[in-house]
Amino acid sequence: MANPWAGEVAVVLDGVPHVAKLTLGALAELEAMLETGTMLDLVRRFEEGAFSTRDVLALLVAGLRGGGWAGTAADLRTVEIGGGPVAAARIAAELLARAFTVPGQA
Template identity: 80%
Template sequence: MANPWAGEVELVLDGQRHVAKLTLGALAELEAGLGTGTLIELVERFEGGRFSTRDVLLLVVAGLRGGGWQGTAADLLSVEIGGGPVAAARAAAALLARAFTVPEAG
């Protein structure tokens, strides 16, 4: 089960649960994959609802790899994501939000 306080998001790929997390290494991989633009611009696209399917794919792959998954973007193209594209977009948005939000002290 994913721990949102640790920045984790759960995704189901081909019926198997995976934990995704944007670690520093995953963020660096994501930034390299974007080619142009910054992570801040990516956050702004998500906040404004102007993200692309490529943005979602790159975020999901980076998050899964941050969670220990050994696959690639090409691998993700051939799996069924539980909940479909909408669930993938929600997971991508949650990954971004959790990576850049500091939990409030309890």
């Protein structure tokens, strides 16, 4: 079970639940994956609804790795994400939000 107070988000891959979390190490990995722009640019794209599937994939990989998953982006491309692409985008947005806010605060 994911703990929002710890910045965790639940992700189901091929029917198996996982916990994703943007730890400091995961954020550093995410920044390295972003070929252009900054974390603020990424947040802005999500706030404006202008994110790409590449953004979603990078966030999911970083978050899953922060939660202990040992997979790669190539692995994530071959699994079924519970809820499909819409859920994947929602999970990516939740990861960003939980990494930079405290639950219950606006």
